[in-house]
Amino acid sequence: MLKRLSRELYRFLRQSNNYLSRRKKEKIKMDVTKRNFDEGLLNQIREEVDSCSFVSFDCEFSGIHAESNVCSLDSLSERYEKTIRPSITQFIVFQFGLSIFSPGSISGTLKNRSYNFHVWQGSSVPSMDVRFLCQSSSIDFLAGQNFDFNKLFKEGISYIRLSDASRLKQNLIEKQNTKLDYPSSIAIPEQQEDFLKDIHQRIQKYISDDKEEEAPLELPSCNGFQRKLIYQTVRETFGQEVYLETNKKRLLLVNKLRSREKNQQLELEEFDKILGFSKIVRIISESKKPLVGHNMMLDLCFTINQFVAPLPETYEEFKTLAHKMFPEVYDTKVMANIGPVKEHVLNSTLEDLVAKLKESPFKIPKLESKDDAYAESGLYHEAGFDAYITGLCFLGMKDYLIRQMSSSEDKSKIVLPYSNKIAVMRINDVPYLNLDGDDIFPDRSHVFYVTFPSLWKTTDLNSLFSSFGNVQISWLSDTSAYVSLYQKNLAGSVMDSLNCSSVYSLTPYDKHKNGNVPSSITPLLEKSDIFNTSNLSSPTNNTKKRAVSPNGTPDASLKRSKSKPEAPSTLNIFPESSTWD
Structure with missing residues (x-):
């Protein structure tokens, strides 16, 4: 009996510890979904990026490799045009990690805040119904890391490319400017008079209600000709008291026209919501702050293709666009494989690299972080955590390089030789672009x-x-x-x-x-x-x-x-x- 009670107690304590451990990890996750992605959070991130020393990032994808032959003697243009671009344009980013490293309260120190964004366009923009591939090995890998696909699909933040946003916004403005310019009138057939009378009565009752924020009135289903008659007669009968629009079910909705300017503003605000996560990418780009990644070629290409503009067809055009968007980037894999750090690093995978940088002769500067527990969570392959670890690696290698310098040298320029050099995999004699x-x-x-x-x-x-x-x-x-x-x-x-x-x-x-x-x-x-x-x-x-x-x-x-x-x-x-x- 005593042994049985001991076993039960041991099982209970073990389950309790596992539960508390899971709760601890859940608590420190800085997940951002459409539920908490609001203007307040956006302003907070904008302020943090504007005042930071650098940001690091990482992405998780639906897949990586399209079918292609990779040769160790490819030129960089061949590798981009026959392998990288075809792969990037077929898969998408599921998760984007951002880690912001800012000056601490004590001179010479840094603090950190990290974010883990779930990005999913869904059907928020019907004209941009995204089609993409999933690579089974990549999905299996993410599932093995406890990736929450339900959270992605249900709560993912919408986005549209910044290059598409300007065009869509201009189309919206033009639509607003011509919304009240209806075509010339057509004669109303006698058999449609009762139908239109019923529609007008519904609208009149809707207008008579004084609730200013009342939901739109949904009109009965009708054919294209009846729809045209409704537009015409509503304009003639109700003037600018209401305006019409069509929902996803192709049903006409009647809205009270508070004022043309107010409705235009509401439409622009709705458009701004659809822009979603791409605003984060725009904040990073406009800040011109150093952007750090680990083995970041795919991360950079995915970010540009999904949130900025379609990847250019040629390698030289890609370089121009990437440098314009992110003028100062650092790849910690390049820093680990080239120069003084290399002689101490046998394996430059992210997990092994940060472990090595915690040992002599390296040291990672201590952060005044609000997220200290994040470093101990071991949540590799969560984009936010990988972004955070990437930033730590950058700091550790930078610290080591500074300690190799003489006191008379300019320490602020120690990492400049690595600026805008991105690791290239499996090309024997070209270690970076x-x-x-x-x-x-x-x-x-x-x-x-x-x-x-x-x-x-x-x-x-x-x-x-x-x-x-x-x-x-x-x-x-x-x-x-x-x-x-x-x-x-x-x-x-x-x-x-x-x-x-x-x-x-x-x-x-x-x-x-x-x-x-x-x-x-x-x-x-x-x-x-x-x-x-x-x-x-x-x-x-x-x-x-x-x-x-x-x-x-x-x-x-x-x-x-x-x-x-x-x-x-x-x-x-x-x-x-x-x-x-």
């Missing part, structure tokens, strides 16, 4: 485009190039691949030695691409004192048989591996990336 300047065009004179019989495997290509040492093979199809020499000085003899067969063909990379002239690393990073070239890694010979699909591993669909262990980096396989140590 540069939003506000020239990109890296590495020397690929040691790379050859090879075509061959479909039966060939990796071992056949290794054998073909065996006299030139170790190579890296990037498969393009069953009959073509790029082969990269590690010993670049031998590249000049490849064509003379191997280009003599009818079974396969060889073409130098630049000739195959008709491409760009190789150039060096971007000047600001190249000149920065915080970089060195002492830790080049050596490549290994890949002798494995290629995967059935060139699209990546089964883990590729997970959210940019922000908290999933990642494979060893290949950024330094080739000598042209030596500046990236």
Whole structure:
């Protein structure tokens, strides 16, 4: 009996602790839905952003990868135009996390407030009935993180693109200006007189009621011709006492016309509600404050495409638009993989990075935060929490870089070399793209485009190039691949030695691409004192048989591996990336 009571007591205490733990996490969630997304909250966020030091963000999506072949030797324009843009335009953001870091009450300190927005357009704008794809692996992943889909669909905040908003608002104003300009009168058929008499009696009774805020009067269902007659006769009989509109059921509604100006204002206010979450993006953009993300290429592209404007077709147009909207961005993955921080960081996923930055020789400055418990909640893959952790990582790495400087150096400019550099995944020799300047065009004179019989495997290509040492093979199809020499000085003899067969063909990379002239690393990073070239890694010979699909591993669909262990980096396989140590 005593043992039984002990077991029951233990079970009760364990359940109580689990319940309290869940309540604690629920309490610290800063969820924003259409229920609490009001003008007061909007003004609060605007004031916080205007006075902040920087903001960090993160997104959760309905999917990530559209079908496409990703090659480690893509150019940046190829990667954007054939892979990134097609994916972004098919999926949507479900959740947007925003973390605002502002000066604290004590000089040199910071405080933080974080927000977790659920965004869902729903049917608030019938003409913008959104269609999108869901990727099953992404949905399974979110469900595994206890993502609340019911809250998203029932309480998500509406939005429209800022580029569409100006057009729709102008259409609304034009509609208001022509609302009372009715077409010329038509004769009323005798068989419609009783119908119209009944309509007028209903309207007269509605007008006679003195309730100023009374709900609209819904008229009986009618055909198009009767609708036209109603518009005509109501104008003639009631003048500007009422105005008509159509609801979603295509029924006519009669509204008391308090004043034309007041109704115009109400319509504009209703439009402002539909603009919804996009106002947050506009606040961030107009503030020109530094925007921080982790492995943020997809987050940035999704944000622009969903809330700003359709992603441009070309890579250069994308860079122009992104830099115009967000003129100063920082990617904590770039900061972790390049420069002094890199020698201490083995894995730059978000969860591993923040854990490393809590250890020596790093330290994350303490915040005067109203949300201290958020840091201990472990709510990874909730957008608001990931945004918060991203901001902590930025502060931790910035603190470390400052401590490496001499006392005479300008500490305010320590992170400028990383400004507008965004991490690029799975391109061997281009570790980032540069939003506000020239990109890296590495020397690929040691790379050859090879075509061959479909039966060939990796071992056949290794054998073909065996006299030139170790190579890296990037498969393009069953009959073509790029082969990269590690010993670049031998590249000049490849064509003379191997280009003599009818079974396969060889073409130098630049000739195959008709491409760009190789150039060096971007000047600001190249000149920065915080970089060195002492830790080049050596490549290994890949002798494995290629995967059935060139699209990546089964883990590729997970959210940019922000908290999933990642494979060893290949950024330094080739000598042209030596500046990236």
